[in-house]
Amino acid sequence: MxxxxxxxxxxxxxxxxxxxxxxxxxxxxxxxxxxxxxxxxxxxxxxxxxxxxxxxxxxxxxxxxxxxxxxxxxxxxxxxxxxxxxxxNKDRIAETLGQFLRANFLIPRVVARRMQRLDVAGAAGRWLAAPAHGTGRIGAGASRLAANILESLDQVRLGGMAKGAIASRLRAIDVAPLFGQALAAAIANGRHLPLLDSMIRGGARILEANEHLIREMVHARAGAVMRWTGLDETLATKIIEGLKKLIDEMAEDPEHPVRGKVEEGLERLAERLQHDPELRARVEAFKLEMLENQGFQRWIDGLWEQSRAAMLRLARDPERALGGRMGEALRQFGGTLQTDARLARTINRFVRRTAVGAASDYGDGIVRLVSDTIRGWxxxxxxxxxxxxxxxxxxxxxxxxxxxxxxxxxxxxxxxxxx
Structure with a gap:
């Protein structure tokens, strides 16, 4: 509290x-x-x-x-x-306000009916494309109200609800087909090439940092004669130079055969992620194991805190928060939301389903959160x-x-x- x-x-x-x-x-x-x-x-x-x-x-x-x-x-x-x-009657007011929210805003069918009429994507697109329109007296008042609400609500319970919602959503998603579709789309549009180039450059750095390991491996496996004559060092140097030459050729030649093999492997991986039950099961098991991992839980904690801090910064100073490169990217995204009807429908449908699901799963928790927060004042x-x-x-x-x-x-x- x-x-x-x-x-x-x-x-x-x-x-x-x-x-x-x-x-x-x-x-x-x-x-x-x-x-x-x-x-x-x-x-x-x-x-x-x-x-x-x-x-x-x-x-x-x-x-x-x-x-x-x-x-x-x-x-x-x-x-x-x-x-x-x-x-x-402070406590009774808190209880009445909570019940009012539950009866009028947090019933799934009421939320669905209200959300059906809302064009969230369009409104967000217009505001992001021209955020100055929302920074007048009304916008400033709404910003202060949002900041006060975020600061006054029970952060332990609110954060627990947010993190629980994230984890619940991740558990419900079958991530393997999504990864497969994303990888296939990236390959089809050539968006995987920067990643492949980055992998090649990373391979060059790894090779340079671990040359001594290659020399030690060759030396350990060479016979006594090779070590006595120094041929093991020569062989290790040739291996390293050959690997460096291969990496350089792959970096310079987009049509290099090894790059082609790597791309074929990525295509097969994208296909298997979408249609191979065994691989999908392994990915799902890995996902569930990650969700139970303490390090991943700490990552979600940090994600929530960063999101809350970003929302507070945006609420306190929307003009500054929407400045710079981030602001330019958000304005471009706002323009896309206004022109791409398919994307807008997808976002509106996602927001509607998310709101209905949150009302169904967390309605009682939100009511208790509001009531307990007011009681705590x-x-x-x-x-x-x-x-x-x-x-x-x-x-x-x-x-x-x-x-x-x-x-x-x-x-x-x-x-x-x-x-």
Whole structure:
């Protein structure tokens, strides 16, 4: 659970403070107006109406002040029953919010229906292609909200859910055919050639770094006569020079026969990965063994932490995060998402299935995560954040209550005079 210190309440925004002063000032003005109208009531026939307006406005303003204050704290610090509603019912609010999320957002059929209407790929493509459009006030507010949510949620449980989802998805995927299809596509389009060139250069470096091992092997297997005459050293040198010449020829000649053999082997491997049950079973067994490996688990831990840190950087400063080469690559990808209908359909289908699967598998966990996170906040934090979020509108209620109360007072006084 995130420490309470990280969730300390922010000070009231300036807009809320101004509205609070305006509502209180209007109430005080009505009190002063009432005293003046009462004192000089006999000077003019209109002044009783002013007095009635101010009197009723004070009642309306005080009633709404009490109602607004009672939501968040005890008015005048008096323990009046049914006041400080939000702090006293923090846990119930957390439970209700969690159940609301579960009933309205995390049911698989509801998620599927809502996701069916969303063009996630198109929206992502438009934003990535022109990210500056999303960095206005709304974008900045959404960024701050996303950063606050990421920082305040229980990172142990959230990280466990994310890593569990990754591992579960990897277990469900038959990786051998995917590798085979990817390798076959790469060979068909010539995209394997840079990898093959890199392998050849790597082979040259390995040979250079291990020349002494070749010489030792030749020396150990040579007869006494060869060692006595030094022919073992000559033979080792010839072997090394021959291997170097072969590697150099392979690097320079794209049509070299050995390269052709390597490519044929890669083609056979791609075919076997897709259609050989024995090889597919071995790859699957290796995948499951890797998933249970502690080193792989640490890699997933690091992947989650890096992803969370990247999301926080993007949320805090989207313009900077989308700058440089990464930003250019993302903008190009955004353009592709807008023009490639097949890719967009694939991404939308993947997002939809992922969302439905997450709602089915982790809906209850998300509900508990939200509820437990809110329960972990102290009452002052919950109160201050809610008041900062809706307090400005509540001060409008106080102002409206004061003015409406005054008009009702005038109406009542008019009826009393006429009757």
């Amino acid at each position: 995130a420490p309470v210190s990280s969730l300390s309440a922010d000070s009231a925004p300036s807009g809320l403070r101004r509205m609070r002063r305006a509502a209180t000032g209007l109430l005080l003005f009505m009190a002063a107006l009432f005293l003046l109208a009462r004192h000089y009531a006999d000077l003019h026939p209109v002044l009783p109406f002013v007095r009635a307006f101010a009197e009723a406005a004070m009642v309306g303003g005080l009633a709404d002040w009490f109602a607004v204050t009672a939501l968040f704290r005890h008015p005048l610090h008096l323990p009046i029953p049914h006041t400080a509603i939000i702090p006293r 102290d009452a002052q934090t919950v109160t201050s954040r809610l008041e900062n979020a809706v307090g400005r509108d509540l001060q409008y209620i106080r102002i409206n209550g004061t003015l409406v109360g005054g008009m009702v007072g005038v109406a009542i006084h008019a009826v009393d005079v006429l009757l």
